[in-house]
Amino acid sequence: QSVLAQPPSASGTPGQRVTISCSGSYSNIGKNLVYWYQNLPGTAPRLLIYDNNQRPSGVPDRFSGSKSGTSASLAITGLRSEDEADYFCAAWDDSLSGRVFGGGTKLTVL
Amino acid sequence: EVQLVESGGGLVQPGGSLRLSCTASGFTFSNYWMGWLRQVPGKGLEWVAIIKQDGSEKYYVDSVKGRFTISRDNAKNSLYLQMDSLRAEDMTVYYCGRDWGEYWGQGTLVTVSS
Numbered sequence: 001q002s003v004l005a006q007p008p009s010a011s012g013t014p015g016q017r018v019t020i021s022c023s024g025s026y027s028n029i030g031k032n033l034v035y036w037y038q039n040l041p042g043t044a045p046r047l048l049i050y051d052n053n054q055r056p057s058g059v060p061d062r063f064s065g066s067k068s069g070t071s072a073s074l075a076i077t078g079l080r081s082e083d084e085a086d087y088f089c090a091a092w093d094d095s096l097s098g099r100v101f102g103g104g105t106k107l108t109v110l
Numbered sequence: 111e112v113q114l115v116e117s118g119g120g121l122v123q124p125g126g127s128l129r130l131s132c133t134a135s136g137f138t139f140s141n142y143w144m145g146w147l148r149q150v151p152g153k154g155l156e157w158v159a160i161i162k163q164d165g166s167e168k169y170y171v172d173s174v175k176g177r178f179t180i181s182r183d184n185a186k187n188s189l190y191l192q193m194d195s196l197r198a199e200d201m202t203v204y205y206c207g208r209d210w211g212e213y214w215g216q217g218t219l220v221t222v223s224s
Binding site for chain 2 (some may be wrong): 002035037039042044045047050054064086088090096097098100101102103104
């Protein structure tokens with residue numbers, strides 16, 4: 001049972017816009033910054049979003065993050081086949097004194 | 111160019127120990143939080159342990175508290191993870207990461223088996 005709740009799956013067709021939600025509580029998302037990762041099996045996760053809505057250099061602007069209250073979202077526009085991967089949200093949790101992840105959302109590009 | 115190179119993984123029996131190392135280059139190591147992350151099959155991602163720039167703060171995921179110890183040597187640009195009392199469920203690839211993971215090492219595989 002992950003501290004942050006994500007839908008287990010999402011899907012879209014090429015060119016579509018897809019959003020992935022991440023729900024937490026005051027002690028994590030409510031008070032702290034949110035991070036998003038793209039993960040492919042057998043590889044290190046790729047940081048897509050940091051500090052709620054900032055993109056590291058090299059991450060396309062098709063990826064965007066937002067936060068409201070105790071929830072956050074990752075939006076992907078202009079969906080591409082190479083976007084098919086697992087996506088995870090993360091945040092610091094004050095109650096647990098640790099970094100916590102969501103359970104991950106498997107994105108399928110139909 | 112930022113580089114993180116892990117070493118120290120391998121095969122160990124249940125209850126045994128391993129020490130992972132991560133050597134950093136291409137940035138001022140002492141300016142960053144560092145951490146170890148693992149991918150747990152069927153459970154997703156897990157920040158195993160993180161350590162503040164000067165080593166004064168360390169945080170661990172509950173499942174490794176009392177068994178794993180994170181440390182760093184800023185003079186050697188190196189991060190370590192001492193893993194004791196290893197269990198089958200610790201078996202996976204461990205990644206060394208800078209801060210929240212803008213950069214990662216290539217990963218090192220820990221196999222726990224008799």
